[in-house]
Amino acid sequence: MLDIIQINENDNVVVALKDLEMGQSFKVNENEVTIKEAVKRGHKVAIKDIQENENVVKYGYPIGHAKGVIHAGEHVHTHNTKTNLDGIQDYQFNQKLTENPYEQEPLFFKGFRRQNGLVGIRNELWIVPTVGCVNGVAETIIKRFVKEVGDISPFEDVLVLKHNYGCSQLGDDHTNTRDILRDAVLHPNAGGVLVLGLGCENNNLYEFKESLGEFDDHRVKFLVSQEVSNEIEAGVKLLKEIYENAKNDQRDNVPLSELKIGLKCGGSDGLSGITANPLLGRLSDFLVAQGGTTVLTEVPEMFGAETILMERAANEEVFSKTVELINDFKQYFIANNQPIYENPSPGNKEGGITTLEDKSLGCTQKAGTSMVNDVLKYGERIKKNGLNLLSAPGNDLVAASALASAGCQLVLFTTGRGTPFGTYVPTMKVSTNTPLYETKPHWIDYNAGVLLEQPSDAVLRDFIDYIIKVASGELVNNEKNEFKEIAIFKTGVTL
Missing domain, CATH: 3.40.50 (Rossmann fold)
Incomplete structure (x- = not known):
């Protein structure tokens, strides 16, 4: 396995795929870089000198700017990098759509067809x-x-x-x-x-x-x-x-187009945007190609990457709803006298995530590259197939419950730190790294850490097969552990 990865050719940092020691050297773009201090897995290293106020670039996008000069080989993190985000922005509709890379396949799962035509993956x-x-x-x-x-x-x-x-x-x-x-x-x-x-x-x-x-x-x-x-x-x-x-209920063959999957992450680390979140993005694109539905939420974790989603809006109406989605949540912070960009969490920072842009650019990869077909308010149910955005906070249980209530039969939850919880629909945990999967096999259902060693197409196919098994009745860990909860978003006073 490689020691480091440069995600985009324009990046001026690389991410450590394992703990790096001071004095260790590696080549990036024919340039040799020597580590000037120990760097933990998931954290960033400068591959060139970055001047004061110059942008730190990861995923091909700025994730903040240097507080002072950062030399090649130095650890890049909260001590020397600051977010570029500030206040509420204006947005312009600038559509940039790409063709879905996947084709429709005759795939089925075993589900329960209800009287109203909807399909459940549990009874x-x-x-x-x-x-x-x-x-x-x-x-x-x-x-x-x-x-x-x-x-x-x-x-x-x-x-x-x-x-x-x-x-x-x-x-x-x-x-x-x-x-x-x-x-x-x-x-x-x-x-x-x-x-x-x-x-x-x-x-x-x-x-x-x-x-x-x-x-x-x-x-x-x-x-x-x-x-x-x-x-x-x-x-x-x-x-x-x-x-x-209900005595005669039984599972029947159902096309994958009937599957509605929620996309969520929590306890993210520096590998989230390299392994697990891109895997969910490819799964999302694949399911959309089958006529199915995926839903991305956690609005505060779109801040800094929202324009990427806005460029994929199906039309100006969906673009306007996306702008409203983002700005309404920013106003929520302002109304409560709280900083808009008070993110990432301590656990995120420990795992290598430095700024909200860093986190958001990794988080939004769960939505793949598909066109955004609709934007849902909190408590609204899915009306259109394809990729949807849903208004909900980043809080794990509140957001996962909102995805379930929108009509998702299954929530996919990526994590680099680990969590045992589940909402009231199957909540599949996907680890960003293999050590977490090996340490917490009673929490983690699927290991995306293998993407550092195996071809992405082979891992995606294996993941699709597993999704179909779970949709057909195979239990995930939150179900085996009987961890099933619901949490409701609260914003106002209690009488």
């Missing part, structure tokens, strides 16, 4: 509380149901989508809670849902029911706890009704 039974006050009641109902029924098949799991909200909320917070829970009730990975209310919450169950629109009343049931003498017995009875209606 689970959920209780969705309208308010956090009934989380405990919902858990008791689930336990009683499982005890009385025994074999829950064809359901593959039963769970409560516990949360802390649904009451004492106003404005956008109330709307966000209602919309995210509504989307969960309608999610095709659920073969049945009991919507459980208390009775006095402002996320009123009857109004919530109206927000659902059309739904399968054989699979979605409702219960207000204050309106029955024994809510446990009533809840178990309704779950049994759903169970009876």
Whole structure:
């Protein structure tokens, strides 16, 4: 394996693919560079002298500027590099589209076709509380149901989508809670849902029911706890009704065009933009070529690379929605008196990411090169196939939950540091480096670190095969560990 990599021929830094020692030498563009200090894996080294205020270039784009002179062979990081980002920018529509490099193939997975035509990759039974006050009641109902029924098949799991909200909320917070829970009730990975209310919450169950629109009343049931003498017995009875209606559920062949995948990263490191994120980008382009759908979120981690996405907008309307996506999130920071560019995190910096541009240029690679077909507000559901952008913060669980609620049956989550969490749909962890995969095999599902040693086309094909297996029922680690959660974006006051 190589010791370093120059990502773009115009870069004035290289990335260490393994720990480098002081005095170690290597050649880049026929020039020999000697390491002047120890540099950890994922971190950057200057390959030429970079003058004060000159741009530091990685991925072919500026990721900041030098605070002072940086000499060839020196470590390039937060101590000598500063972001170029400042304030809110103006943007112009300048479309630059490229042809998708992949062709359509006759590929299928085994999924569950629902009454409304949507397809789930899991067949689970959920209780969705309208308010956090009934989380405990919902858990008791689930336990009683499982005890009385025994074999829950064809359901593959039963769970409560516990949360802390649904009451004492106003404005956008109330709307966000209602919309995210509504989307969960309608999610095709659920073969049945009991919507459980208390009775006095402002996320009123009857109004919530109206927000659902059309739904399968054989699979979605409702219960207000204050309106029955024994809510446990009533809840178990309704779950049994759903169970009876689901007894004939089975997986059938479904074309890959029905797959909707969320793209997310967390605990990133200096290899994220070299291995795992580009792998997701190639997967995204491949799935789009099949007529499928991918969704990129984490808006604050688009800052600094947003123009690349804007250039790929399908038309001026999508471009304008992308500008609104970016600037609305910047205004959110400003309204809360917080710096717009307070990123990357301490863990990111430890892993070699220096500025927000550095992070964003790596993060947005998850979206490949495809045209951006649509931009979704937080809580909106997918309306168009192809690549979509979704408004949500960088917070791992909030963003992953937003992807699930948008209609993604599966979330792909790249990480260089590792994380065990999962949202309420399968959350596949893809490591950026092999040591993480070997250390945390109970967290990590797929090792993109092999891209440093194996051809990218072969790794992509292996990854596609694995995606199809997971879509057809193979469990990922968050499911095996029973880590399934939901988190809802909160911006305002609590009464």
